[in-house]
Amino acid sequence: MVIAIALGVLFTGKKEDVPSPAELRFYDDYLLLFIERKYYSKRNIKQEYLKMKYSDITKVKYLPNTSNKRFQIYGNGHSLQYDVKKDGSIAKQPSRDKILIYFSINLNQNIDFIEEIEKHSPLKVEIDNTNF
Numbered sequence: 001m002v003i004a005i006a007l008g009v010l011f012t013g014k015k016e017d018v019p020s021p022a023e024l025r026f027y028d029d030y031l032l033l034f035i036e037r038k039y040y041s042k043r044n045i046k047q048e049y050l051k052m053k054y055s056d057i058t059k060v061k062y063l064p065n066t067s068n069k070r071f072q073i074y075g076n077g078h079s080l081q082y083d084v085k086k087d088g089s090i091a092k093q094p095s096r097d098k099i100l101i102y103f104s105i106n107l108n109q110n111i112d113f114i115e116e117i118e119k120h121s122p123l124k125v126e127i128d129n130t131n132f
Contacts, residue, residue: 026121058074071106114127
Protein backbone atom coordinates (compact mmCIF):
# COMPACT_ATOMS: atom_id res chain seq x y z
CA MET A 1 0.00 0.00 0.00
CA VAL A 2 1.39 3.38 -0.94
CA ILE A 3 0.02 6.44 0.82
CA ALA A 4 1.74 9.77 0.26
CA ILE A 5 1.28 12.71 2.55
CA ALA A 6 2.43 16.16 1.54
CA LEU A 7 4.18 18.07 4.26
CA GLY A 8 6.15 21.24 4.75
CA VAL A 9 9.62 20.80 6.14
CA LEU A 10 11.76 23.57 7.59
CA PHE A 11 15.45 23.12 8.17
CA THR A 12 17.39 25.42 10.41
CA GLY A 13 20.44 27.17 9.15
CA LYS A 14 22.43 30.31 9.74
CA LYS A 15 20.29 32.28 7.32
CA GLU A 16 16.54 32.53 6.95
CA ASP A 17 14.81 29.15 6.89
CA VAL A 18 13.38 28.09 3.54
CA PRO A 19 10.38 25.77 3.51
CA SER A 20 11.13 22.54 1.67
CA PRO A 21 8.07 20.69 0.36
CA ALA A 22 8.32 16.98 1.01
CA GLU A 23 6.32 13.76 1.02
CA LEU A 24 6.18 11.05 3.65
CA ARG A 25 5.30 7.84 1.79
CA PHE A 26 4.16 4.66 3.52
CA TYR A 27 4.85 1.26 1.91
CA ASP A 28 4.21 -2.26 3.20
CA ASP A 29 7.67 -2.69 4.79
CA TYR A 30 9.18 0.80 4.95
CA LEU A 31 8.60 4.53 4.91
CA LEU A 32 10.23 7.02 2.60
CA LEU A 33 10.72 10.73 3.13
CA PHE A 34 11.17 12.41 -0.26
CA ILE A 35 12.36 16.02 -0.29
CA GLU A 36 12.31 17.44 -3.79
CA ARG A 37 14.40 20.52 -2.94
CA LYS A 38 16.25 20.97 0.37
CA TYR A 39 17.90 24.38 0.59
CA TYR A 40 21.15 24.27 2.54
CA SER A 41 22.07 27.65 1.00
CA LYS A 42 21.37 29.55 -2.24
CA ARG A 43 24.02 27.52 -4.05
CA ASN A 44 23.68 24.23 -2.20
CA ILE A 45 20.35 22.61 -3.05
CA LYS A 46 19.77 18.86 -2.76
CA GLN A 47 17.10 16.34 -3.61
CA GLU A 48 16.88 13.77 -0.80
CA TYR A 49 15.50 10.31 -0.22
CA LEU A 50 15.45 8.91 3.33
CA LYS A 51 14.28 5.30 3.56
CA MET A 52 13.70 3.28 6.75
CA LYS A 53 12.26 -0.21 7.16
CA TYR A 54 9.66 -0.32 9.91
CA SER A 55 11.56 -3.20 11.52
CA ASP A 56 14.68 -0.99 11.76
CA ILE A 57 12.90 1.95 13.43
CA THR A 58 13.48 1.99 17.18
CA LYS A 59 11.46 5.10 18.11
CA VAL A 60 9.25 7.84 16.68
CA LYS A 61 8.95 10.96 18.86
CA TYR A 62 6.70 13.98 18.54
CA LEU A 63 7.90 17.12 20.34
CA PRO A 64 4.88 19.45 20.62
CA ASN A 65 6.72 22.00 22.79
CA THR A 66 9.34 22.84 20.16
CA SER A 67 8.76 25.94 18.02
CA ASN A 68 8.09 23.86 14.90
CA LYS A 69 6.47 20.83 16.57
CA ARG A 70 9.25 18.48 15.47
CA PHE A 71 9.07 14.73 14.73
CA GLN A 72 12.15 12.57 15.28
CA ILE A 73 12.59 9.09 13.82
CA TYR A 74 15.38 6.86 15.17
CA GLY A 75 16.77 3.65 13.69
CA ASN A 76 18.78 2.36 10.77
CA GLY A 77 18.00 3.51 7.29
CA HIS A 78 19.44 4.79 4.05
CA SER A 79 19.88 8.37 2.86
CA LEU A 80 20.61 9.52 -0.68
CA GLN A 81 21.28 13.12 -1.70
CA TYR A 82 21.49 14.39 -5.26
CA ASP A 83 22.83 17.83 -6.18
CA VAL A 84 20.39 20.15 -7.93
CA LYS A 85 22.26 21.95 -10.69
CA LYS A 86 21.90 25.66 -11.54
CA ASP A 87 19.61 24.79 -14.47
CA GLY A 88 17.31 22.85 -12.11
CA SER A 89 18.31 19.39 -13.31
CA ILE A 90 19.27 16.63 -10.89
CA ALA A 91 22.71 15.01 -10.86
CA LYS A 92 22.71 11.38 -12.05
CA GLN A 93 24.95 10.16 -9.24
CA PRO A 94 24.25 10.85 -5.56
CA SER A 95 26.57 13.31 -3.86
CA ARG A 96 25.94 11.52 -0.57
CA ASP A 97 25.02 7.89 0.08
CA LYS A 98 25.03 6.95 3.74
CA ILE A 99 23.47 4.82 6.41
CA LEU A 100 21.04 6.92 8.38
CA ILE A 101 20.48 6.51 12.12
CA TYR A 102 18.15 9.42 12.86
CA PHE A 103 16.33 12.26 11.19
CA SER A 104 14.23 15.13 12.44
CA ILE A 105 11.53 17.00 10.51
CA ASN A 106 9.19 19.92 11.09
CA LEU A 107 5.77 19.21 9.67
CA ASN A 108 2.85 21.11 8.25
CA GLN A 109 0.61 21.76 11.25
CA ASN A 110 -2.59 21.35 9.20
CA ILE A 111 -2.17 17.56 9.12
CA ASP A 112 -2.47 15.20 12.10
CA PHE A 113 0.76 13.29 11.54
CA ILE A 114 0.43 11.17 14.66
CA GLU A 115 -2.82 9.78 13.27
CA GLU A 116 -1.40 9.37 9.75
CA ILE A 117 1.78 7.60 10.91
CA GLU A 118 -0.12 5.23 13.21
CA LYS A 119 -2.87 4.60 10.64
CA HIS A 120 -0.59 3.80 7.68
CA SER A 121 2.28 2.01 9.42
CA PRO A 122 2.91 -0.33 12.36
CA LEU A 123 4.68 2.51 14.20
CA LYS A 124 3.52 4.12 17.43
CA VAL A 125 4.41 7.76 18.11
CA GLU A 126 5.80 8.71 21.53
CA ILE A 127 4.80 12.20 22.67
CA ASP A 128 7.57 14.06 24.50
CA ASN A 129 6.14 17.04 26.40
CA THR A 130 9.53 18.20 27.68
CA ASN A 131 9.90 21.97 27.45
CA PHE A 132 12.76 22.99 25.16
